[in-house]
Amino acid sequence: MKEKVAVLMGGRSLEREVSLRSGRRVSEALAERGYRVVPLDVTPELVPTLRREKPDAVYVALHGKDGEDGAVQGLLEFLGIPYTGPGVAASALAWDKALSKRLFVKAGIPTPPWVAFTAAAFKHMGAATALDLVPDALGGFPLVVKPSGQGSALGLSKVDDADRLPSALLDALPYGETVLVERWIEGTEIAVSVLDGPDGPEVLPPVEMAPKSGVFDFSAMYTPGETDYYVPARLPDDVLRAVQGLARSVHELLGCRHVSRVDMVVDVDGDPYVLECNTSPGMTETSLLPMAAEAVGIGFQDLVERLVRMALDAVE
Numbered sequence: 658m659k660e661k662v663a664v665l666m667g668g669r670s671l672e673r674e675v676s677l678r679s680g681r682r683v684s685e686a687l688a689e690r691g692y693r694v695v696p697l698d699v700t701p702e703l704v705p706t707l708r709r710e711k712p713d714a715v716y717v718a719l720h721g722k723d724g725e726d727g728a729v730q731g732l733l734e735f736l737g738i739p740y741t742g743p744g745v746a747a748s749a750l751a752w753d754k755a756l757s758k759r760l761f762v763k764a765g766i767p768t769p770p771w772v773a774f775t776a777a778a779f780k781h782m783g784a785a786t787a788l789d790l791v792p793d794a795l796g797g798f799p800l801v802v803k804p805s806g807q808g809s810a811l812g813l814s815k816v817d818d819a820d821r822l823p824s825a826l827l828d829a830l831p832y833g834e835t836v837l838v839e840r841w842i843e844g845t846e847i848a849v850s851v852l853d854g855p856d857g858p859e860v861l862p863p864v865e866m867a868p869k870s871g872v873f874d875f876s877a878m879y880t881p882g883e884t885d886y887y888v889p890a891r892l893p894d895d896v897l898r899a900v901q902g903l904a905r906s907v908h909e910l911l912g913c914r915h916v917s918r919v920d921m922v923v924d925v926d927g928d929p930y931v932l933e934c935n936t937s938p939g940m941t942e943t944s945l946l947p948m949a950a951e952a953v954g955i956g957f958q959d960l961v962e963r964l965v966r967m968a969l970d971a972v973e
């Protein structure tokens with residue numbers, strides 16, 4: 658038998674169900690590979706169970722708040738258990754879209770223009786009276802409103818005119834303290850995954866998502882058949898190379914280790930824009946990282962084992 662690996666999944670985030678799907682698949686893959694697997698839903702029993710079970714490593718299959726924002730990572734470091742995926746600071750930075758976009762701009766990484774508002778700015782500072790300035794500041798409609806910290810397109814809406822802006826903000830605010838209003842980029846949606854290897858980060862082929870409904874929302878992300886995927890994305894070679902370079906830059910800029918997945922849109926002129934970086938990419942049947950890995954001959958079990966080995970063997 659190989660080492661004992663605890664797979665953390667579920668939890669209380671809004672992406673609980675997605676995480677359970679990721680976690681079950683990861684657990685199966687590890688068991689197939691001969692690891693002793695301890696599947697763990699995240700409950701108040703988590704810490705006592707980890708102390709009792711003493712796993713050699715944890716596979717973090719959590720998505721969303723607490724699992725992807727550095728919280729569980731910090732706890733695992735305190736307990737001295739190696740874990741898969743980016744560390745505390747990288748997770749926290751990537752989770753915070755408003756902050757990571759600032760870093761992208763500083764580093765010359767293209768990202769759609771945006772404004773961030775906090776709930777406090779609306780409640781206590783009169784920010785609502787300046788919403789009329791937003792469209793011009795961002796170059797006009799359409800815009801997108803989304804929570805700064807959230808995933809799976811939850812709380813996100815496309816806004817085509819000024820009348821819809823306040824209600825879109827109200828829809829996003831329950832998801833967190835900060836909301837972004839961002840210019841909508843019309844074009845090809847892609848996800849570019851980065852996997853650390855012995856020779857540094859390896860950038861996998863970009864995956865193109867073409868949702869049949871036209872919108873890559875929660876249902877399009879997780880319902881088989883609702884989205885067509887193309888690997889590599891149907892883009893010219895020079896654009897494919899450029900987006901792979903950008904994904905590597907984002908992975909390194911945020912200080913990611915092991916794995917990350919960078920979501921982008923390439924506009925009609927072939928110019929890419931980075932939307933966000935995911936530090937706990939989905940591992941479900943319709944997820945993008947496994948699809949990209951498969952395209953270069955890394956099967957699902959290989960992918961999972963490779964990530965676990967990085968944690969176990971402390972490959973940074």
Ligand SMILES: Nc1ncnc2c1ncn2[C@@H]1O[C@H](COP(=O)(O)OP(=O)(O)O)[C@@H](O)[C@H]1O
Nearest residue numbers: 769801807808809810811840841842873920932
């Ligand atoms: N500025 C934008 N332009 C075009 N599409 C966008 C934009 N922002 C978000 N989207 C769409 O919404 C989806 C989710 O947005 P994203 O920023 O990746 O957040 P998350 O995946 O964390 O919910 C994207 O995959 C894309 O389909």
Ligand SMILES: [Mg+2]
Nearest residue numbers: 809810920933
């Ligand atoms: Mg995304």
